[in-house]
Amino acid sequence: MAAPAVAAGLSSAENMPEAAAEPTESPAEAQKRPQFGTRFLTDPRQVFQHNAWDNVEWSAEQEEAAQKKVQENSQPLPAEKQEEFDNRANEYWNDFYTIHENRFFKDRHWLFTEFPELAPQHKPPRDAEENLLNGEDVPSTHTDTEFPGTSASYRILEVGCGVGNTVFPILKTNNDPGLFVYCCDFSSTAVDLVKSSPDYDPSRCHAFVHDMSDTSAGYPIPDHSLDVIVLIFVLSALHPQKMQNSIDRLARLLKPGGVLLLRDYGRYDMAQLRFKKGRCLSENFYVRGDGTRVYFFTQDELHDLFFNAGLEKVQNMVDRRLQVNRGKQLTMYRVWVQCKYRKVLAST
Numbered sequence: 122m123a124a125p126a127v128a129a130g131l132s133s134a135e136n137m138p139e140a141a142a143e144p145t146e147s148p149a150e151a152q153k154r155p156q157f158g159t160r161f162l163t164d165p166r167q168v169f170q171h172n173a174w175d176n177v178e179w180s181a182e183q184e185e186a187a188q189k190k191v192q193e194n195s196q197p198l199p200a201e202k203q204e205e206f207d208n209r210a211n212e213y214w215n216d217f218y219t220i221h222e223n224r225f226f227k228d229r230h231w232l233f234t235e236f237p238e239l240a241p242q243h244k245p246p247r248d249a250e251e252n253l254l255n256g257e258d259v260p261s262t263h264t265d266t267e268f269p270g271t272s273a274s275y276r277i278l279e280v281g282c283g284v285g286n287t288v289f290p291i292l293k294t295n296n297d298p299g300l301f302v303y304c305c306d307f308s309s310t311a312v313d314l315v316k317s318s319p320d321y322d323p324s325r326c327h328a329f330v331h332d333m334s335d336t337s338a339g340y341p342i343p344d345h346s347l348d349v350i351v352l353i354f355v356l357s358a359l360h361p362q363k364m365q366n367s368i369d370r371l372a373r374l375l376k377p378g379g380v381l382l383l384r385d386y387g388r389y390d391m392a393q394l395r396f397k398k399g400r401c402l403s404e405n406f407y408v409r410g411d412g413t414r415v416y417f418f419t420q421d422e423l424h425d426l427f428f429n430a431g432l433e434k435v436q437n438m439v440d441r442r443l444q445v446n447r448g449k450q451l452t453m454y455r456v457w458v459q460c461k462y463r464k465v466l467a468s469t
């Protein structure tokens with residue numbers, strides 16, 4: 122059943138502008154592209170000379186103005202409305218993908234420079250493999266049971282995969298014969314689009330419908346079997362109260378030494394400051410005009426979620442980018458958080 126129409130507000134295209142932020146490039150070009158954080162604006166007069174500037178410093182006034190804007194629009198919607206958005210969350214995303222199909226998000230090729238764990242020839246940490254082989258502190262479920270990708274030597278799961286803008290670049294770029302990629306989304310419309318793609322190869326990939334916030338629902342993969350979990354702009358779509366249990370559940374799927382990679386919205390991103398009154402669900406959590414929801418994280422909040430799940434920090438950085446529309450002479454301040462957390466190795 123389709124999700125009910127919601128009151129007029131910003132459409133997803135207006136309030137999910139990360140979709141327009143990703144450059145389109147081939148996997149080969151993508152492997153050559155520099156990491157984020159390499160182009161700095163030192164002379165403000167040159168702002169319109171490039172499309173984007175990295176690591177932009179925010180002045181105290183700019184931070185204060187952002188805080189004020191968020192404060193002004195922090196009156197939450199009534200509880201019954203909140204509940205409806207939560208109960209029907211997947212229906213709103215189904216409607217989103219029925220409208221946009223695979224035309225909305227662009228392929229996320231920057232993944233390979235930011236997260237080399239997804240690129241070919243990346244081997245799991247040696248001692249993690251040894252711990253697994255020795256079976257120390259690790260149940261051996263995955264050695265006894267058949268599951269998709271049982272014989273793979275390197276397993277990646279993407280949660281909230283949408284129509285495959287991360288998964289397909291991984292499959293195209295990473296030709297390691299031991300690789301197997303799992304991907305899931307709670308939108309059955311999105312998963313159907315992934316499976317109907319000519320690039321979907323069931324011998325290398327398994328797509329399934331799964332709600333990551335439903336911790337009673339099983340994954341088709343045993344615990345301690347994954348090398349990498351990828352979360353790209355998906356954790357922010359969950360109700361904040363459901364985030365910790367969802368991350369705890371995912372952490373169990375990782376092998377010791379396996380990593381969880383995340384990129385998501387940061388506090389005071391342009392998308393947060395653009396929300397109008399009547400869209401706030403709770404502090405820093407909003408509903409878009411199409412019923413899909415979004416939270417804006419601080420680095421500390423993400424650290425606590427991962428640390429509490431038994432993961433240790435490898436990276437937790439904020440990417441403050443100034444994007445420029447040279448044609449319209451507009452500047453847009455983006456804030457994204459990027460994290461890499463590793464499952465602590467079993468003690469030997």
Ligand SMILES: C[S@@+](CC[C@H](N)C(=O)[O-])C[C@H]1O[C@@H](n2cnc3c(N)ncnc32)[C@H](O)[C@@H]1O
Pocket residue numbers: 210214226227229280281282283284286287305306307308311331332333334352353354355358359
């Ligand atoms: C902003 S989109 C990002 C899609 C994709 N990761 C990308 O970067 O192109 C968020 C995705 O998360 C999915 N999603 C939201 N909540 C989810 C949940 N509880 N479990 C699984 N998927 C979810 C949505 O259906 C949607 O496909």
